[in-house]
Amino acid sequence: MNIILLGPPGAGKGTQAARLVAKHGMRQLSTGDMLRAAVKAQTPVGLEAKAVMDRGELVSDAIVSALIDEELASMDAQTGAIFDGYPRTAAQAESLDALLARHNRQLRHVIELEVNEDALVERITGRFTCANCGEGYHDVFKQPEVAGVCDKCGSTEFKRRPDDNEETVRTRMTEYRAKTAPILPIYDARGIVTRIDGMADIDVVSAAIEQVLAG
Helix, strand or coil: CEEEEECCCCCCHHHHHHHHHHHHCCEEEEHHHHHHHHHHHCCHHHHHHHHHHHCCCCCCHHHHHHHHHHHHHHCCCCCCEEEECCCCCHHHHHHHHHHHHHCCCCEEEEEEEECCHHHHHHHHHCEEEECCCCCEEECCCECCCECCECCCCCCCCEECCCCCCHHHHHHHHHHHHHHHCCCHHHHHHHCCEEEEECCCCHHHHHHHHHHHHHC
8 A cells, every 4th residue: 555645735645644654564765764864874876865955956867766765675575655745746756657557556646635725824823732741732722721831741941942933833834835836737637536625524534545445
């Protein structure tokens, strides 16, 4: 079972991918994470990528494809892949088809977590966490039981991510639409795209994804 999971930052992709990994033993192939790991491990592809980044240039499609190729080669044939952050262009979609064919794999589903932009802005800009234990809270949806005191550890220190602001969220949404627009028609034409309401409750989204995978 090989799938592409799409959705803008804050749509819940990471949460849903983690659940799929835990429940089905799938592997999440996040190109950003894979790139950092390859650079840290100083693999041949990692060294090549580091040289490119050190020059201030963008990592090429060829390097990203090589990373995915390495990862697929290391995976058991029965382990499903969740592609996160790739492909982002028509050329990458073509490369992915070739990589999957090389490893005798087939792309079964493309799942997009759809969001309402204004509601997403509210969801993200209201987030804050305990500075001590990392427990998550929200201005509207989840306040500490005792104001100013963490439910989990009792700390009174909280923090917010500096990029959790409206301007950044809307910029990310614009970038997401620009990046996914070229690839969705490719997969729509194959009849493998399912759109799910990413603003629904986490468990509801998980159930909807499970229904897609079972189909």
